[in-house]
Amino acid sequence: MRRRVTLGRALQYVAIALFMVFLAFPLVFLFTTAFKTQAELQSPDPQLLPAQWNLDNFAAAIERANLVQAAGNSLLVAVVTTLIVVVISLPAAYALARFRTRLRKLATGWILLSQVFPFILIIIPLYLMLQPIGLGNSLAGLVVVYVVWSLPFALWMLQGYVASIPVDLEEAGAMDGAPKWRVLISIVLPLLAPGLVATSLFAFIGAWNEFFFALVLIKDEALQTLPQRLALFVGAEGQVQLGQLAAASLLAAIPSLLFFALIQRRLTSGLLSGAVKG
Known part of the structure; x- marks a missing residue:
């Protein structure tokens, strides 16, 4: 044996x-x-x-594609998108998980339905909607698109985390005389730390790596994101400058890895902190 x-x-x-x-x-x-x-x-x-x-490929890639400016645009769009998605999805996910109303069924149906549509079906309506209000060819418009696209899945993820938290913990805090906002901050929020980390990671990486929406919406070279600039290393006839593309791709992967390394520590610490406070 x-x-x-x-x-x-x-x-x-x-x-x-x-x-x-x-x-x-x-x-x-x-x-x-x-x-x-x-x-x-x-x-x-x-x-x-x-x-x-x-390091010749790195120097040539940075000089040719202006990666520093493109990385700054991508970083700005990804960070703002992540913050907005978390701020909106956190209270909305709590409401979906805790309040049993007819609106909850409609919201759940919207979340599932929104994940069915492919990019190609919505990009033209989005372009026509953003142009008249001055958000076409702008990073702000790109943030709006990424938030709308990431929000349904973020809600779906977070509501599962909220539903897994026992209601008894909130009731115990209320019985001890703590107001509702205190219960949410001291008990619920620490226990949601792993869910917030996962949601933030999903929103950040999705906005950082997205190419199709940026390709259609952003025309100004100074506003282009990093994935758009990486496409410069593929020629019109399909000839790829492999060395420069590999160097640029390696540089583009660093922020995602750093972001993951920064927030992954919160998974265990947030879970333990919430368990102690609960």
């Missing part, structure tokens, strides 16, 4: 290791490609690691 258990655990570890290699290989390939020379990229016998590490 012990041998079977040991063998089973060993197979599990091997499977996990193979899965990690499978997931990590595209990132490793992207990282090594960014440091290769053009001659190595065109070599008929490609190697995983570059023969000589250099």
